[in-house]
Ligand SMILES: Nc1ncnc2c1ncn2[C@@H]1O[C@H](COP(=O)(O)OP(=O)(O)OP(=O)(O)O)[C@@H](O)[C@H]1O
């Protein structure tokens with residue numbers, strides 16, 4: 217279980233009085249996730265999710281919480297943050313920032329079919345469009361600047377072959393980010409971590425996107441690439457599953473058509489999306505933090521995907 221900060225019902229009861237949710241009746245740690253401490257809490261008003269943020273600070277958090285509120289207000293299915301009596305969405309608990317959000321119904325769909333991929337594609341495009349008038353700007357904190365700072369910290373842990381791959385890819389991505397094609401890509405708030413385990417389904421019905429704590433302003437296409445690289449692959453080989461890829465891309469395109477520049481950038485973005493998670497997984501693997509129980513994600517999964525996206529042609533984006 218990824219509970220870095222323990223919270224008991226006795227700790228919670230006085231803290232909860234500032235929220236309009238009645239008494240806290242029960243709390244239980246959630247046995248998944250690797251970034252934050254998460255708990256389901258039962259209150260007199262129903263079930264909610266309490267998150268204690270282990271790595272994000274009070275200056276960074278309003279972006280995520282206000283973005284979720286903004287999206288929810290525009291009909292995008294996301295958890296709604298609950299304000300305390302002072303209107304604050306983020307309040308200290310055990311000295312760390314914490315927030316309460318509504319609990320989504322359903323469960324994660326870990327074996328998605330084309331119908332699930334289409335639902336995700338539609339909601340992702342709606343989310344990008346709904347974010348256009350969000351006024352707070354915060355960069356994606358796991359984008360090129362972070363890659364450039366982090367690569368030197370992990371190179372020493374890698375085999376000679378992987379060191380070469382990482383150095384070649386950071387050089388490629390650094391150069392690509394300077395091209396007119398990259399600079400022409402549409403940008404805005406993106407989720408940036410929309411994996412299978414960050415979306416809820418009730419049967420074939422999508423009930424919400426959650427875990428917005430890697431969100432930031434970046435290219436919309438990067439968000440699509442992150443999502444494709446998790447939802448539309450064979451998890452063992454990392455190969456793209458064309459039926460699921462087409463279902464997601466066509467559904468997205470029907471709401472927010474892809475541009476010519478996005479078509480040109482597509483393979484580079486699929487590489488960038490694979491690289492981002494290879495790097496963060498390698499970093500987490502060699503810099504573990506304390507947790508009551510923690511299984512780090514396997515870095516070799518995204519090393520494999522990155523090699524495939526470099527070496528194999530990728531399916532074209534739908535054209536306007
Ligand atoms: N709003 C919500 N509604 C219902 N369940 C939720 C909600 N938020 C989180 N959960 C549950 O808690 C689990 C862990 O949450 P989350 O993925 O946000 O953790 P994390 O530590 O940020 O994880 P990650 O490793 O994905 O970054 C989810 O898998 C889900 O079961």
Ligand SMILES: N[C@@H](CCO)C(=O)O
Nearest residue numbers: 251409411493497513
């Ligand atoms: N989705 C990330 C974990 C951080 O949310 C990964 O699979 O590496």
